[in-house]
Amino acid sequence: MGKFLVEGRRTLCGRVSINGAKNSALKLMVAALLGQGSFKLKNVPSITDVETMAGVLRALGVHVHFASGHLQLDVSSVQGQTPEALVKSMRASVQVMGPLLARLGRVEVARPGGCNIGSRPLDIHLAGFEQMGATIEVRGDTFVARAPRLHGADITFRYPSVGATENIMMAATMAKGETIIRNAAREPEIIDIQDFLNGMGAKIKGAGTPVITIQGVTELGATDFSVVPDRIEAGTYLLAFLITGGSGTVEGVVPEHLTPLLDLLESMGAGVEIGEREVSVVSPAHLEPFKVATGPYPGFPTDMQPQVVALATQARGRSVLTEAVFDRRFGYTLELSKLGARIRPNTSAVIVEGATPLYGANLVAGDLRGGAALMLGALAAEGQSTICGVEHIDRGYEAMEKRLEDLGAKVSRVVD
Ligand code: EPZ
Numbered sequence: 001m002g003k004f005l006v007e008g009r010r011t012l013c014g015r016v017s018i019n020g021a022k023n024s025a026l027k028l029m030v031a032a033l034l035g036q037g038s039f040k041l042k043n044v045p046s047i048t049d050v051e052t053m054a055g056v057l058r059a060l061g062v063h064v065h066f067a068s069g070h071l072q073l074d075v076s077s078v079q080g081q082t083p084e085a086l087v088k089s090m091r092a093s094v095q096v097m098g099p100l101l102a103r104l105g106r107v108e109v110a111r112p113g114g115c116n117i118g119s120r121p122l123d124i125h126l127a128g129f130e131q132m133g134a135t136i137e138v139r140g141d142t143f144v145a146r147a148p149r150l151h152g153a154d155i156t157f158r159y160p161s162v163g164a165t166e167n168i169m170m171a172a173t174m175a176k177g178e179t180i181i182r183n184a185a186r187e188p189e190i191i192d193i194q195d196f197l198n199g200m201g202a203k204i205k206g207a208g209t210p211v212i213t214i215q216g217v218t219e220l221g222a223t224d225f226s227v228v229p230d231r232i233e234a235g236t237y238l239l240a241f242l243i244t245g246g247s248g249t250v251e252g253v254v255p256e257h258l259t260p261l262l263d264l265l266e267s268m269g270a271g272v273e274i275g276e277r278e279v280s281v282v283s284p285a286h287l288e289p290f291k292v293a294t295g296p297y298p299g300f301p302t303d304m305q306p307q308v309v310a311l312a313t314q315a316r317g318r319s320v321l322t323e324a325v326f327d328r329r330f331g332y333t334l335e336l337s338k339l340g341a342r343i344r345p346n347t348s349a350v351i352v353e354g355a356t357p358l359y360g361a362n363l364v365a366g367d368l369r370g371g372a373a374l375m376l377g378a379l380a381a382e383g384q385s386t387i388c389g390v391e392h393i394d395r396g397y398e399a400m401e402k403r404l405e406d407l408g409a410k411v412s413r414v415v416d
Contacts, residue, residue, distance in 0.1 A: 001390075001391060001415070001416050002390055002391075002413055002414055002415040002416050003386050003387055003388045003389075003390055003413075003414050003416075004375065004378075004386065004387040004390055004393075004400075004401055004411055004412070004413055004414075005384060005385075005386055005411070005412050005413075005414060006360070006375065006378035006379060006381075006384065006385045006386075006387065006409070006410070006411050007383075007384055007410035007411075008358070008360055008378055008379055008380060008381035008382060008383060008384075008385060009244070009380065009381065009382050009383075010244060010379070010408055010409055010410055011244050011245050011246040011408065012240050012241050012244045012246040012248060012379070012404070012407040012408050012409055013241070013246045013247055013248050013407065013408055014248050014249075014406065014407045014408065015248060015249045015250075015251055016237045016248065016249070016250055016251065016403055016406070016407060017250075017251045017252050018229045018230055018233050018234045018237070018250050018251065018252045018253050019043065019044075019045035019046075019069070019229070019230055019233060019398050020042075020043035020044050020045055020069070020226070020227025020228065020229065020230060021045075021188075021189055021192070021227055021228050021229060021230035021231065021232070021233075022045055022047055022049055022050070022230060022232075022233075022395075022396045023092075023162070023187075023189050023230075023232075023303075024188075024189040024192040024193065024227050024228050025041065025044045025045060025050055025071075025227045026049060026050065026053050026090075026092040026095070027092065027095055027166050027189065027192075027193050028041055028192065028193060028196050028225060028227065029041070029050075029053050029054070029057060029071070029073065030053070030056075030057075030092075030093075030095045030096050030098075030099055030170070031099060031166075031170055031193055031196055031197055031200075032057075032062070032073045032075050032200075032222075033057070033060065033062070033075060033078055033096065033099035033100060033103060034099045034102060034103055034170060034173055034174065034197070034200065034202075034220050035075055035200045035220045035221055035222045035223075036075065036076065036219065036220065036221055036222060037074070037075070037076065037221060037222035038072060038073065038074040038075075038076075038222055039071075039072065039073045039074075039075070039222045039223060039224065039225070040070060040071070040072055040224040040225075041070070041071040041072075041073070041224075041225055041226075041227060042069065042070055042224070042225070042226040042227065043069055043226045043227040043229075044066065044069055044070065044071045044227055045069070045227075045230065045233075045396075045398045046066075046069065046398045046399070047394060047395060047396055047397065047398050048391065048394045048395050049090055049092065049395045049396060050066070050071070051066075052086055052089055052090045052093075053090065053092065053093065054066060054071075055083065055086050056082060056083060056086050056087065056090075056093050056096065057073065059081070059082065059083040059086070060078055060079065060081075060082065060096070060100075061077045061078050061079045062074065062075050062078060063076075075222070078100075078103060078104070079104070081108055082096055082100075082107075082108065082109050082110070084110040084142075087109055087110045087112050088110055088111070088112065090112065090395075091112045091120065091163075092112075092163075093109070093112050094109060094112040094122060094125065094163060094167070095163060095166055095167055095170070096109060097109055097125065097129070097143070097145060097167055097171075098125075098129075098166070098167035098168065098169070098170035098171035099170045099171070101129060101134060101145050101146075101147055101150065101171055102150060102170065102171050102172075102173065102174040102175065103174070105146065105147060105148050105149070106144070106145070106146045106147075107143075107144075107145050108142055108143070108144045108145075109142065109143050110141055110142050111141045111142070111143070119327055119328070120326075122143070122164075124157050124158065124159060124161045124164035125161070125163065125164045125167045125168070126143070126145075127155075128153075128155050128157075128164060128167070128168040128171075128181075129145055129147070129150075129167075129168070129171060131153040131155050132147065132150040132151055132152070132153045132155075132168075132171060132172065132175055132179065133147050133149075133150050133151045133153075134146060134147035134150060135147070149175070149176055150171055150172070150174070150175035150176070150216075151175055151176045151177055152172065152175050152176060152177030152178040152179040152180075152214075152216055153179055153180075154179075154180045154182070155168060155179065155180065155181050155182065156182040156183055157181065157182065157183040157184065158183070159183070159296075160183050160184055160185040160186065160210070160296045161185060162185040162187055162189065162190070162296075164185075165181060165184045165185040165190055165212070166185075166189075166190065166193055168181055169181065169190075169193060169194065169197065169204060169207075169212060169214060170193075170197070172214035172216060173197055173200075173202040173203075173204070173214060173216065173217065173220060174216055174217060174218065174219070174220065175214075175216040176216055177215075177216055178213065178214065178215050178216070179213070179214045179216070180211065180212070180213050180214075181211070181212045181213075181214075182210065182211055183210055184206075184207075184209075184210055184211065184212045185296060185297065186207075186208055186209065186210065186296070186297050186298065187296075187297040188208075188228055188231065188254065188257045188297070189228065190207045190208065190212075191207045191208045191228075192227065192228045193207070194206075194207035194208075194212070195207075195225070196223065196225045197220070199223030199224075199225060200220040200221055200222060200223050201217060201219070201220045201221050202214070202217060202220060203215035203216075203217060228254065228257075229252055229253045229254055229257070231253065231254070231257040231258050231261075231301070232301065232303045232304060232369070232396075233396075233397060233398075234250040234253045234258060234279070235258060235261045235301070235304045235307065236304075236307050236372050236376075236397070237250050237403070237407075238250055238258075238261070238265065238279065238281050239304075239307050239308065239310070239311050239376055240375075240376060240379060240404065240407065240409075241281050241283065241407075242265065242268075242270055242281055242283050242287070242311060242314075243310060243311050243314055243376050243377075243379060243380045244379050244380055244409075245283045246283060246407075246408070247271075247280070247281060247282040247283055248280065248281065248407060249278050249279065249280040250278060250279050250280075251277065251278045252277055252278070253277060253278060253279055254277075255274045255275070255276075255277075255278070255279050258279060259298065260298060260299060260300045260301065261300070261301070261304055261308075262274070262279065264290055264292055264300065264308065265281060267288065267290055268284075268287045268288045268289075268290055268311075268315060269284035269285075269286070269287055269288045270282065270283065270284055270287070271283075271284065286315075286316050286355070287311070287314055287315035287316065287354075287355070288315055288316065288317070289312065289315040289316065289317035289318055289319040289352075289354060290308075290312065290315065290319050290320075290321075291319065291320045291321075292308070292320075292321055292322070293321075293322035293323075293324050294321075294322070294323050294324050294325050295324055295325065296325065299324075302323060302324075302325035302326055302329065303369050304369070305321060305323055305329060305369070306329070306332050306369045306370045306372065306373035307369065307372050307373050307376055308321065309321055309332075309333065309336070309343065309350050309352055309373060310336060310341075310373040310374075310376040310377045310380075311376065312352040312354055313336065313339075313341040313342075313343070313352055313354050313355065313356050313358065313377065313380070314354055314355050314356075314380060315352075315354040315355060316354060316355050317353075317354060318351060318352070318353055318354075319351070319352045319354065320349055320350070320351050320352075321349060321350045321352070322348055322349040323348055323349065323350070324348070327347075327348075329367075329369075329370075330345040330350055331366045331367060331370055332365070332366065332367070332369075332370030332371070332373050332374060333345045333350060335363045335364060335365075335366075335370070335374055336373060336374065336377050338361040338362070338363060339358040339359060339360070339361050339363070339377045339378070339381050339385070340356055340357060340358045340359050340361075340381075341356055341358060341377065342354070342356050357382065358377055358380050358381035358382065359381055359382050359383055360378065360381045360382065360383035360384045360385040361381070361385055362385070362386045362388075363377075363378065363385060363386065363387045363388070364387075364388045364389050365387055365388065365389035365390065365392045365393055366389060366392065367392055368392050368393065368395050368396045368397075369396075370392075371387065371389060371390070371392045371393040372393060372396075372397065372400075374387050375387060375393065375400065375404075375411075379404070379409055379411075390413065401413050
C-alpha cells in the first residue's frame with residue numbers, strides 16, 4: 001500500500017536495464033510443478049505477482065527461495081490444494097490447472113482474479129482440458145477438474161488465448177499420445193515456456209507459430225532457465241523517455257519483440273535505434289498522432305495500450321486507439337483526464353486530442369498497465385501529482401520509482 005508523489009516535467013535520459021518478463025516468469029514457476037527435483041530461474045523480476053505465485057507454490061508443497069532475481073524451486077513433493085485467497089488475487093494462478101491435472105489427476109481452483117480489464121472467461125482452457133479427457137465440475141466459484149490420465153487431442157482454439165495455450169501445452173506434456181493446438185497464441189512468452197518444458201524433457205515444437213504439437217512423455221525432470229526480457233516493461237520506459245521529451249536506452253531486451261511498438265513510435269516521429277540487445281529512442285521536435293488497434297502477437301500489445309494513450313496526449317492532433325483484446329480496459333482514461341488530457345473512450349476505442357498541457361492531480365491506479373499510464377501522465381505534467389493504488393503497479397514493475405529516479409525523474413513512495 002502507499003502512493004507515489006511525482007514532480008513532473010523533468011526530462012528523462014539515460015539507460016535502464018530490463019528485467020525478465022512477468023508474464024513468462026509466472027508461467028515458468030507453475031510449469032515447474034510438472035517436474036522433479038530443483039530448478040533455478042534467472043532474471044526473475046522482484047514484483048508482487050512473483051511473490052503471490054511463490055505463495056501459491058508453497059501452499060502446494062514446493063520449496064521456494066527468491067533473492068536478487070534468482071528463484072530456486074524444489075518440486076520434489078507436490079500436493080494439496082491451491083489457496084483460494086491467493087488465486088483470487090492473481091489471474092495467472094489459473095495456470096496451475098494444467099500442471100496439477102497432469103501430475104495429480106485432479107485439481108480444484110477458485111475462479112481467478114487479477115486486473116479489472118474485462119470479463120476474462122476460461123471457456124477455452126476448460127474446453128481444451130475436456131477434449132483431453134478431463135471432466136470439469138463448476139461448484140459455485142470453484143472449478144474441479146479430474147482426469148486419471150489425460151490423452152492427446154487435436155484442439156482448435158476459437159481465439160489465440162495466451163493463458164489457454166500455456167495451460168494446454170503444460171497439460172499435454174505428460175498426456176498419452178500427441179496433442180495439437182491450432183490457432184495457438186504466438187507471444188514470445190509461449191516460446192519461453194516451450195523451451196523451458198523441453199529443457200525438462202518435454203517434446204514440444206511449433207511455439208511462436210499458430211500450430212503447436214506436443215508428444216506426451218511419462219515424466220519430466222528439472223532445468224535451469226533465464227526468463228525472456230519483459231517487452232512491456234521495456235516499452236513503458238521507452239515511453240517515459242518520449243513523454244518527457246527525453247532520450248534513452250532500454251538494455252537487455254530482444255528488439256524484435258518490440259517491433260509493433262517501435263513501428264508506432266517511428267510513425268509518431270521518434271528516432272529509434274535498434275542494437276543487438278538494446279533499443280534507444282530520441283524525442284522529435286513534436287510527436288505525430290496515430291491510429292492503432294491492439295491484437296494478439298505479433299499485433300500491437302494490449303498491455304501497452306494505456307501507456308501509448310498517455311503518450312498520445314502529447315502528440316499534435318487526434319489519435320485513435322482501438323482495443324480489440326479486452327472488453328473493459330479504459331478505466332484509467334478518467335484519471336488521465338484529471339491531468340487535463342482530452343480523452344473520449346467509447347466501448348472499443350479511445351480518441352485522444354493532443355497536444356494538451358498536463359497539470360499535476362491526485363490520481364488512483366485501478367490496474368497494472370493503467371497505473372503505468374498514470375505514471376507517464378504524471379511525469380509529463382506540470383507540478384505535483386499523487387498516484388494512489390501503487391500496489392497495482394508493484395504487481396508488474398520492479399521498483400518503478402527508483403528506476404525512474406535514476407533516469408532523472410522526481411518520484412518518491414510514501415507508505416501509509
Ligand atoms: C495474458 O492474459 C497476460 N497475463 C495479460 O497481461 C495480457 O494482456 C494477455 O495475455 C494478452 O496478451 C498473463 O500472462 C498473466 P488471454 P490472459 O487468455 O492469458 C479472452 C498484464 O497487464 N478469453 O490471451 O488472461 C479473454 O477474455 C496482463 O500484464 C476467452 O474468451 O489473456 C480476453 O478478451 C493483463 N476465453 C482475450 O481472450 C478464455 O478461455 C485474451 O485473453 C480465455 C481468454
